[in-house]
Amino acid sequence: MTTEPAKAxxxxxxxxATDYDIFDAGYVKDPFPVWDELREKCPVAHTERWGGSWMPxxxxxxxxxAANVEIFSSRNxxxxxxxxxxxxxxxxxxxxxxxxxxxxxxxxxxxxxxRALLLPKFSIKEVARYEEETRELxxxxxxxxxxxxxxxxxxxxxxxxxxxxxxxxxGIPQERAGDFTDWVRGFLEYGLTNVDLRSGAAMQILSFLxxxxxxxxxxxxxxxxxxxxxxxxxxxPDPIPPTHVLGTCFLLLVAGIDTTWSSIGSAxxxxxxxxxxxxxxxDEPELITSAVEELLRAYSPVTMAxxxxxxxxxxxxxxxxxxxxxxxxxxxxRDPAKFDKPDEVILDREVNPHIAFGVGIHRCAGSxxxxxxxxxxxxxxxxxxxxxxxxxxxxxxxxxxxxxxxRKCAVVF
Amino acid sequence: xxxxxxVAKCEGHNRCFVVAxxxxxxxxxxxxxxVNDGKVPADLExxxxxxxxxxxxxxxxxDEDK
Numbered sequence: 001m002t003t004e005p006a007k008a009x010x011x012x013x014x015x016x017a018t019d020y021d022i023f024d025a026g027y028v029k030d031p032f033p034v035w036d037e038l039r040e041k042c043p044v045a046h047t048e049r050w051g052g053s054w055m056p057x058x059x060x061x062x063x064x065x066a067a068n069v070e071i072f073s074s075r076n077x078x079x080x081x082x083x084x085x086x087x088x089x090x091x092x093x094x095x096x097x098x099x100x101x102x103x104x105x106x107x108x109x110x111x112x113x114x115r116a117l118l119l120p121k122f123s124i125k126e127v128a129r130y131e132e133e134t135r136e137l138x139x140x141x142x143x144x145x146x147x148x149x150x151x152x153x154x155x156x157x158x159x160x161x162x163x164x165x166x167x168x169x170x171g172i173p174q175e176r177a178g179d180f181t182d183w184v185r186g187f188l189e190y191g192l193t194n195v196d197l198r199s200g201a202a203m204q205i206l207s208f209l210x211x212x213x214x215x216x217x218x219x220x221x222x223x224x225x226x227x228x229x230x231x232x233x234x235x236x237p238d239p240i241p242p243t244h245v246l247g248t249c250f251l252l253l254v255a256g257i258d259t260t261w262s263s264i265g266s267a268x269x270x271x272x273x274x275x276x277x278x279x280x281x282x283d284e285p286e287l288i289t290s291a292v293e294e295l296l297r298a299y300s301p302v303t304m305a306x307x308x309x310x311x312x313x314x315x316x317x318x319x320x321x322x323x324x325x326x327x328x329x330x331x332x333x334r335d336p337a338k339f340d341k342p343d344e345v346i347l348d349r350e351v352n353p354h355i356a357f358g359v360g361i362h363r364c365a366g367s368x369x370x371x372x373x374x375x376x377x378x379x380x381x382x383x384x385x386x387x388x389x390x391x392x393x394x395x396x397x398x399x400x401x402x403x404x405x406x407r408k409c410a411v412v413f
Numbered sequence: 414x415x416x417x418x419x420v421a422k423c424e425g426h427n428r429c430f431v432v433a434x435x436x437x438x439x440x441x442x443x444x445x446x447x448v449n450d451g452k453v454p455a456d457l458e459x460x461x462x463x464x465x466x467x468x469x470x471x472x473x474x475x476d477e478d479k
Binding site for chain 2: 116119122124289293350351352353357359360361367368
């Protein structure tokens with residue numbers, strides 16, 4: 001892979017099949033027509049922008065590529081390749097972060113045990129332990145704006161939820177939630193196309209987590225960090241090296257925050273424009289489970305990346321070692337070959353094998369947590385604010401790239 | 414009717430358990446397993462089919478004749 005910093009090419013895209021730009025403002029706001037065009041014309045698109053990448057857009061291609069972990073490695077799951085950090089940040093970062101963010105950035109065999117460590121803590125039963133406090137959190141957020149008749153459903157609500165839930169799981173004071181949000185945006189949003197900004201954010205997260213790990217080593221508690229430090233599982237070193245725990249905690253913080261907030265935000269954006277769906281969820285509360293799956297399908301937030309481990313032709317595309325593949329799960333979930341009426345949100349859609357959480361061995365470990373947070377966030381909002389609408393549809397802003405979701409989404413009620 | 418989860422394919426999406434909780438159980442890591450040897454009572458056949466079609470990993474098979 002090139003170590004030259006990627007050039008931020010600013011000229012508009014003329015041909016999405018050969019020169020796509022995942023950071024194009026129009027695309028970030030409304031990527032759906034582009035995906036439709038690509039699926040028809042060139043289902044695995046290519047670009048030289050942002051370090052170069054390939055982008056599959058059909059459900060079948062996403063499934064096949066995700067399944068082939070030998071050729072399509074997860075060693076670097078970030079979607080932009082903008083070169084190496086400047087030397088000073090780089091050396092320090094490398095030392096602290098030598099293991100990456102397992103298991104998301106691992107391949108088997110390390111992936112196998114590092115995932116096995118985490119899964120029992122993210123089962124349906126385990127995440128249910130956090131449901132009541134998530135409800136209380138949502139209620140208190142709503143208390144803060146319900147009398148004003150106006151709120152930013154993204155910034156005042158969606159954004160405030162996951163950072164506090166993950167803080168609670170990690171045993172970290174919730175007062176730090178605002179810092180987490182800033183750091184994670186620095187890493188995954190603002191920093192995605194600015195390697196120094198990203199490295200700086202990573203350093204802040206790692207230093208903070210390092211302190212937390214040392215604290216838990218001295219005083220273990222009933223939290224995820226303490227669990228990881230003492231966990232044992234087949235194939236894993238005993239004890240788990242603290243560097244590994246650091247990498248995994250980094251993942252939990254980074255992957256657990258803006259992904260879920262983007263899902264909740266997109267759900268609120270949808271509901272604000274579809275009063276019939278709000279009414280249905282209020283009249284038929286049992287629909288919430290399938291509604292959450294459908295909103296995840298229609299507005300899937302996450303695109304991950306893979307790297308090609310050796311030259312290989314895929315679907316007629318001459319892929320070379322170290323090429324990046326953007327795993328466009330959101331596009332797969334709108335594929336008409338797989339989903340009936342893919343662009344319609346059908347709250348009681350019966351057949352919905354969406355891959356918003358990925359597919360294959362890297363299926364999002366936190367999927368049950370994300371589902372719980374979405375369900376609770378929607379339910380609590382609709383109890384208090386059954387009717388609401390966008391204040392100004394044109395004023396809604398979106399983030400995209402690795403994680404797509406609304407960042408400003410003012411609603412009135 | 415009988416159903417079977419192919420353990421090697423299951424990645425723990427938990428969709429089968431959510432749409433047909435009577436027919437599946439989850440282990441501590443969230444992987445699904447059929448209950449009662451996979452036997453599907455007649456009134457749950459529709460749910461069994463939904464479990465199959467909602468699995469993103471195509472990990473569940475169905476045998477209509479057993």
